[in-house]
Amino acid sequence: MPPRGKKPPAHEKPRPLEVVAEEYERHFRAHFGARWPALRTALLSPCVHAALANKRYGAGAPAELADGGAEALPLALACCRRRARGETFAPPPADASGLLAYYLIDAAALLAVEALDISPGDQVLDVCSAPGGKAVAILQHLDLSRGQLVCNDASAERCARLRRVLGQYVPREQSAAVRVTQHDGAAHSAFGRLFTRVLVDAPCSTDRHLLQNTLELQRWTTLSPAKHAERQLSLLCRALQAARSPAVVVYTTSALDARENDGVVRAALQRFPERVRVRAASQMPFGEPTPLGGWLVLPDTSGGWGPAYFAALLVADVAAPLPPPEPVGDGGGDDSSDDGSDASTGEEGAG
Numbered sequence: 319m320p321p322r323g324k325k326p327p328a329h330e331k332p333r334p335l336e337v338v339a340e341e342y343e344r345h346f347r348a349h350f351g352a353r354w355p356a357l358r359t360a361l362l363s364p365c366v367h368a369a370l371a372n373k374r375y376g377a378g379a380p381a382e383l384a385d386g387g388a389e390a391l392p393l394a395l396a397c398c399r400r401r402a403r404g405e406t407f408a409p410p411p412a413d414a415s416g417l418l419a420y421y422l423i424d425a426a427a428l429l430a431v432e433a434l435d436i437s438p439g440d441q442v443l444d445v446c447s448a449p450g451g452k453a454v455a456i457l458q459h460l461d462l463s464r465g466q467l468v469c470n471d472a473s474a475e476r477c478a479r480l481r482r483v484l485g486q487y488v489p490r491e492q493s494a495a496v497r498v499t500q501h502d503g504a505a506h507s508a509f510g511r512l513f514t515r516v517l518v519d520a521p522c523s524t525d526r527h528l529l530q531n532t533l534e535l536q537r538w539t540t541l542s543p544a545k546h547a548e549r550q551l552s553l554l555c556r557a558l559q560a561a562r563s564p565a566v567v568v569y570t571t572s573a574l575d576a577r578e579n580d581g582v583v584r585a586a587l588q589r590f591p592e593r594v595r596v597r598a599a600s601q602m603p604f605g606e607p608t609p610l611g612g613w614l615v616l617p618d619t620s621g622g623w624g625p626a627y628f629a630a631l632l633v634a635d636v637a638a639p640l641p642p643p644e645p646v647g648d649g650g651g652d653d654s655s656d657d658g659s660d661a662s663t664g665e666e667g668a669g
C-alpha cells in the first residue's frame with residue numbers, strides 16, 4: 319500500500335507500515351473481538367454526511383433540505399437531513415448577506431451536542447472548537463440575544479479557519495454574542511468560572527482518519543491512546559472548572575480506544591468525587607451505551623456515522639470552587655492529527 323496523508327514531522331521517524339498495521343490490528347482485535355473486521359471495513363468506507371440547516375439563513379429553504387430531497391434525521395434539531403448512502407449534498411447556497419444554508423457534518427457529532435442539553439439562554443464554552451462543526455450545531459440551539467458562545471482553540475491557524483466558518487453562519491449584527499479565543503484549554507484559569515454548558519471535543523487518535531492515512535498510522539504505537547488520554551484528562555479537568563454549576567460538561571472524542579473515552583471520564587470523576595457525576599445517556603437514534611454511562615457510535619452498526627464517544631457530566635451546584643487538578647505533564651509527542659500545538663493567548667469577536 320503506498321503511503322498516503324500528511325508527512326509526519328522530521329523528528330518522528332515513521333515505522334514500517336506492515337509492522338504498525340499488524341500492531342494496530344492486534345490491538346483493536348483484542349479490544350473489539352469478533353466485531354473488529356466489520357468495524358474496520360466500516361471505518362475504511364467514505365464518511366457519511368448530514369446537512370444541518372442554519373436557522374439564521376435568510377433565503378428560502380434550499381431544495382437539498384426539502385422533504386423528499388433527503389431523509390429527516392430523528393434529532394432535536396428539526397432540520398437535519400441525510401442523503402441515501404453514496405449520495406452527496408451540493409455545496410450550501412449563500413443568502414444575500416453571505417450566510418450559508420447548511421453545514422455538512424457527521425450526525426454522531428450532533429448527538430454529542432444534543433447531550434449538552436442547551437437552553438436558548440445558556441452561556442456555552444466550546445474548549446476545542448476549530449474548525450467549528452459542533453459550534454455551528456450549538457448555535458442552532460442558542461438565542462443570541464440572551465445566550466453566548468465562546469469558541470476556543472489552541473491553534474492560531476485553526477482559529478482563523480474557525481472565524482471564517484462562524485462568519486458564514488452568524489449574522490454580523492449578532493456576532494458580539496459569539497467570541498473566538500485562542501488559549502491552551504488545559505491551562506489553569508484560561509476561562510474563568512462562567513459557563514452553564516461546556517463542550518470538550520478533545521484532540522484524540524481519530525482512528526478513522528488514521529486508518530485512511532497511512533503516513534499518520536505509521537506514527538501510531540500501542541502507547542498513543544494513553545498519551546492522548548493524559549492530555550485529554552487535563553483538558554476535561556480544566557473544563558469542569560470553567561463550569562458555573564449546576565452545569566453540563568460534555569466530553570467527546572472520535573477515538574476507538576476506551577482509555578481515551580470512559581478511561582478519561584473515570585479519571586476525572588476520581589479527581590472530583592461528589593462534585594461531578596455522569597448523566598447516563600438516554601436512548602439515542604443510533605449508538606450504544608458504554609459501561610460508565612457514556613455513549614459510543616460506531617459506523618458498523620450506525621449506518622456509517624462515527625466513530626464518536628461522548629459522556630455528559632453534571633457539575634453539582636456547590637459554592638466552593640473545584641480544586642485544581644494535579645499536573646499531568648504535557649502528554650504531547652504523539653499527536654496523530656487534530657492537534658493545536660502553537661498555543662498562545664488572544665481573544666476577539668467572531669464573524
Ligand SMILES: C[S@@+](CC[C@H](N)C(=O)[O-])C[C@H]1O[C@@H](n2cnc3c(N)ncnc32)[C@H](O)[C@@H]1O
Nearest residue numbers: 446447448449450451452472502503519657658
Ligand atoms: C477534534 S478537533 C475539534 C473539532 C471541532 N470541535 C469541530 O467540531 O469542528 C480538536 C481541536 O483541539 C484543538 N486543541 C488541541 N490541543 C488543545 C488545547 N490544549 N487547548 C485547546 N484546543 C486544543 C486542536 O487545534 C483542534 O482544533
